[in-house]
Amino acid sequence: MKKHTLGKLHKNTLHQQIVSLLAQRIINTMHPGDKLPSERDIAADLDVNRATVREALKKLEMLGLIEIRHGEGIFIKDYLTSGNLELFKMMIYLNDTIPFSILQNLLEIRKIIVPQMAAIASQNINREEIQLFESIIENNDTILEKDLAVHQLIAKASKNLLYMFLLNFFNQIFRDFGYLYFENPDNQTRSQKFHRELLEAFKSGNSKKAFSITQNVLEYTEKRIYAYYSQIYPDRG
Amino acid sequence: MKKHTLGKLHKNTLHQQIVSLLAQRIINTMHPGDKLPSERDIAADLDVNRATVREALKKLEMLGLIEIRHGEGIFIKDYLTSGNLELFKMMIYLNDTIPFSILQNLLEIRKIIVPQMAAIASQNINREEIQLFESIIENNDTILEKDLAVHQLIAKASKNLLYMFLLNFFNQIFRDFGYLYFENPDNQTRSQKFHRELLEAFKSGNSKKAFSITQNVLEYTEKRIYAYYSQIYPDRG
DNA sequence: GTGGTTCAGTGGTTCAACCACTAACAGTAT
DNA sequence: ATACTGTTAGTGGTTGAACCACTGAACCAC
Numbered sequence: 340m341k342k343h344t345l346g347k348l349h350k351n352t353l354h355q356q357i358v359s360l361l362a363q364r365i366i367n368t369m370h371p372g373d374k375l376p377s378e379r380d381i382a383a384d385l386d387v388n389r390a391t392v393r394e395a396l397k398k399l400e401m402l403g404l405i406e407i408r409h410g411e412g413i414f415i416k417d418y419l420t421s422g423n424l425e426l427f428k429m430m431i432y433l434n435d436t437i438p439f440s441i442l443q444n445l446l447e448i449r450k451i452i453v454p455q456m457a458a459i460a461s462q463n464i465n466r467e468e469i470q471l472f473e474s475i476i477e478n479n480d481t482i483l484e485k486d487l488a489v490h491q492l493i494a495k496a497s498k499n500l501l502y503m504f505l506l507n508f509f510n511q512i513f514r515d516f517g518y519l520y521f522e523n524p525d526n527q528t529r530s531q532k533f534h535r536e537l538l539e540a541f542k543s544g545n546s547k548k549a550f551s552i553t554q555n556v557l558e559y560t561e562k563r564i565y566a567y568y569s570q571i572y573p574d575r576g
Numbered sequence: 577m578k579k580h581t582l583g584k585l586h587k588n589t590l591h592q593q594i595v596s597l598l599a600q601r602i603i604n605t606m607h608p609g610d611k612l613p614s615e616r617d618i619a620a621d622l623d624v625n626r627a628t629v630r631e632a633l634k635k636l637e638m639l640g641l642i643e644i645r646h647g648e649g650i651f652i653k654d655y656l657t658s659g660n661l662e663l664f665k666m667m668i669y670l671n672d673t674i675p676f677s678i679l680q681n682l683l684e685i686r687k688i689i690v691p692q693m694a695a696i697a698s699q700n701i702n703r704e705e706i707q708l709f710e711s712i713i714e715n716n717d718t719i720l721e722k723d724l725a726v727h728q729l730i731a732k733a734s735k736n737l738l739y740m741f742l743l744n745f746f747n748q749i750f751r752d753f754g755y756l757y758f759e760n761p762d763n764q765t766r767s768q769k770f771h772r773e774l775l776e777a778f779k780s781g782n783s784k785k786a787f788s789i790t791q792n793v794l795e796y797t798e799k800r801i802y803a804y805y806s807q808i809y810p811d812r813g
Numbered sequence: 814g815t816g817g818t819t820c821a822g823t824g825g826t827t828c829a830a831c832c833a834c835t836a837a838c839a840g841t842a843t
Numbered sequence: 844a845t846a847c848t849g850t851t852a853g854t855g856g857t858t859g860a861a862c863c864a865c866t867g868a869a870c871c872a873c
Contacts, residue, residue, distance in 0.1 A: 379822095836854100
């Protein structure tokens with residue numbers, strides 16, 4: 340790895356490549372409790388510097404994939420019981436297509452939590468946030484950006500920092516795949532309708548309405564995404 | 577808030593100390609878009625090596641606190657729109673006591689999602705998982721370990737990997753604070769009752785019952801925790 | 814057995830140097 | 844004036860070698 344013998348496209352940093360490489364190796368071929376080679380050996384195997392390997396290992400540690408013990412070594416953790424949302428995100432991007440089961444997981448959780456938070460937001464929202472909502476609807480951003488902003492406003496109005504962070508997770512994924520969804524004009528108008536209706540529910544402080552409005556649009560979204568997915572991959576839907 | 581308050585001193589690694597230091601500095605005194613000093617300057621300021629600083633910066637990057645741009649520098653991100661659950665966790669442990677608002681956030685989200693997942697689990701659980709549930713109830717672990725295991729089983733039975741990872745987040749926190757909760761014998765028997773009832777609901781595949789049983793115990797838990805908290809900090813409850 | 818010592822192997826940290834990228838600027842050609 | 848080009852300073856990215864700190868196992872003395 341010392342010299343770029345070929346004009347390869349190295350868009351990622353070296354330690355990021357090592358993160359992906361080791362993550363795949365760990366998930367696919369190793370088991371909890373297994374010991375990873377020493378930092379020196381990994382560095383030698385990959386023909387990179389030990390410091391670079393260490394930066395990659397620090398990231399893998401934060402993903403919940405490994406545990407680094409001073410004086411002992413590096414051990415594989417059970418990602419089912421120690422993995423976090425960052426690992427989930429990486430699993431999405433490791434493959435070139437998002438696995439269908441992962442997609443289902445995502446939409447299932449989303450449908451559970453978002454309507455409830457919209458209901459809570461309707462009770463806690465203040466004038467300033469109402470105005471922000473109106474300006475989001477009126478501005479000239481793309482519908483994708485608007486929708487992301489609306490959900491962020493729901494989180495802000497809910498006054499729940501944990502939901503704010505949870506939403507960041509959803510949005511980071513949706514930002515990458517959402518453009519596909521909004522290529523369909525029907526989906527665009529459906530979201531615009533959702534934004535308008537939710538604003539009214541917020542203005543009147545009607546939590547039940549906020550809940551149902553949000554639930555309905557998520558169910559619509561779900562159907563559309565499944566339809567799209569099974570159209571692209573007829574054997575998986 | 578670790579259990580072993582005696583005997584174990586602060587033996588954090590140097591780069592971990594730097595993570596905490598920089599995280600506090602960023603959250604408390606800096607704003608999104610601000611530029612952090614260069615790696616070389618930070619290393620000089622803290623009188624540590626640049627490689628050590630870099631390992632800390634890699635972690636801060638994964639927390640969503642900073643963005644590192646090759647050739648440009650290190651920039652503060654808006655943690656409200658880029659922070660993740662790991663950052664939320666760090667915010668809990670940065671202070672010596674868990675802030676009340678954070679506690680509320682946690683319990684609010686937990687109460688929304690866990691009963692729904694229990695209902696889903698009741699529909700997807702298989703014989704093997706039923707047996708695992710029974711063995712959890714019968715074994716001799718502490719009630720804290722049992723309760724963590726029961727929730728893990730709910731996640732496993734739900735067949736939702738994302739919820740599995742979300743639960744890891746909750747459990748990592750509950751593992752550190754839960755022993756306080758279970759010091760109360762009433763709370764212990766309440767959880768044991770929950771485990772038995774949920775097992776029956778799972779056996780009969782009754783999703784509504786699984787939902788309400790889980791919701792009830794979470795509401796009980798919530799009240800107890802709030803009561804405990806306002807007893808310790810009378811001015812905040 | 815018990816307790817202390819040594820030793821090899823591991824992660825943690827340091828140092829100095831160089832590579833690769835970015836922005837800003839000055840100079841040039843058009 | 845405008846657009847292009849090369850230079851340069853400052854930044855993060857990577858390297859190599861060395862040493863420090865911790866762990867477990869083997870060994871030894873009692």
